[in-house]
Amino acid sequence: MVRRPSPLLTAGLAYAGALALLLLAPALPGIGGTGDANTILSDAPAMVLLGACVLVLLPARDELGALALLALGAGLLAAACTEAGAIALGDVLKALFAGALGLGLARLLAEPAVVVAVPLFVAAIDVASVAGGPTELLARDDSRPGEFISLYLPAWGGGRAGVIGVADLVFLGFFASGAWRFGLRRRATAAALLAALPATLLAQVLLDRTVPALPALAAALLAPNADLLPGLVRRQPARRS
Numbered sequence: 001m002v003r004r005p006s007p008l009l010t011a012g013l014a015y016a017g018a019l020a021l022l023l024l025a026p027a028l029p030g031i032g033g034t035g036d037a038n039t040i041l042s043d044a045p046a047m048v049l050l051g052a053c054v055l056v057l058l059p060a061r062d063e064l065g066a067l068a069l070l071a072l073g074a075g076l077l078a079a080a081c082t083e084a085g086a087i088a089l090g091d092v093l094k095a096l097f098a099g100a101l102g103l104g105l106a107r108l109l110a111e112p113a114v115v116v117a118v119p120l121f122v123a124a125i126d127v128a129s130v131a132g133g134p135t136e137l138l139a140r141d142d143s144r145p146g147e148f149i150s151l152y153l154p155a156w157g158g159g160r161a162g163v164i165g166v167a168d169l170v171f172l173g174f175f176a177s178g179a180w181r182f183g184l185r186r187r188a189t190a191a192a193l194l195a196a197l198p199a200t201l202l203a204q205v206l207l208d209r210t211v212p213a214l215p216a217l218a219a220a221l222l223a224p225n226a227d228l229l230p231g232l233v234r235r236q237p238a239r240r241s
Contacts, residue, residue: 026154026156026159030155040198046153071101078148101170103174118178119175119221
């Protein structure tokens with residue numbers, strides 16, 4: 001019988017891997033300087049690893065107190081790292097903060113209909129506000145407040161390749177928690193959520209225009225579970241312990 005690694009070990013590996021990649025990226029050989037190919041090469045693996053940092057928190061999705069403490073502690077440390085210029089460590093801590101916050105919100109809003117309503121709502125809002133919104137991928141917001149609500153991704157070979165909004169990872173955790181809690185397809189949903197941010201990046205580079213991230217995350221939750229959603233909406237609200 002093959003034993004699965006413990007959730008704590010899995011989480012440790014995800015966060016260590018993300019931190020290592022973010023620290024090593026400037027020393028890795030880039031492709032074509034700051035061109036589109038190097039942007040995709042730099043951002044896609046980092047996005048997947050940071051998304052994984054959110055998903056590994058799912059075993060604690062019902063531990064509201066622990067999630068609140070994680071969000072508070074990680075948020076304070078992330079702000080301190082941002083202030084000190086420790087970008088890589090700050091990114092990982094922001095992913096921890098976003099994941100804990102997203103799972104905590106999903107626990108507070110643990111109703112079946114919310115799993116469908118919230119993705120549709122936030123996707124519509126993101127489409128309407130993406131031009132200046134904080135969740136824009138590859139954002140050009142260099143303002144001081146923007147530093148605290150964004151994860152800056154280093155380019156291979158040096159420089160900055162792109163940005164993920166903290167809100168994107170919050171909703172990634174929120175959507176994943178809904179899939180886990182209400183019996184949706186876990187593996188398919190997790191794979192789709194991990195692919196959503198790199199897919200948005202690729203679309204943005206190919207179209208040479210801003211592409212909102214939250215609609216892709218919403219589709220990653222809803223599309224693999226489309227046949228299960230009508231029954232989910234009709235389900236009685238969950239009892240809270």
